[in-house]
Amino acid sequence: MVSYREKKVIPIGTVSELTGLSVRQIRYYEERKLVVPERSKGGTRKFSFEDVDMLVEVANKMEDGMQTYEIHKMREREKKQISKEKMREEMLKGQLNVQFNRHRPPS
Template structure:
């Protein structure tokens, strides 16, 4: 049952116009997020974009982060970290180590 829910949630069946209505984002803004490689809609043979409910959730999350001042490249970096399976704590630890190395002029060993 859970697997079926995830399949329905991830099916790319929603047009960009409907996504715009659901999210309150303009079609232009949605296309911009796609250009910035933050979302990855499928394309039909005719070239129309198709989104999933997971994509809609991701767009809302992206829009909230942008509103909070987060840059698109930072969002993309966070997405890559999540894909690699790093926890927030691990990411924070890596950032602190990098800052310490930069401050004290240490090189990686």
């Protein structure tokens, strides 16, 4: 089930109001692949609350002097780390299930 924070339902104008960023800045961050909105059938951008958080974080890092490519690289490293952690977690769950006979083969 998708949490409300992940649902892409917020139009760009509202995102602009929430973040204090201009529509132009938001589109620029989209071009740089720092945020990926969905598009409605009519082509309208739809953002999630997670996207709003990311845009605020990006704006703060830009204000601190970071470049968009540095932010993009940092996000890619974070995604890889999260992916590795999820894989470790799944492996541990599997090992525990085998150890404690929680996994039953199909009959």
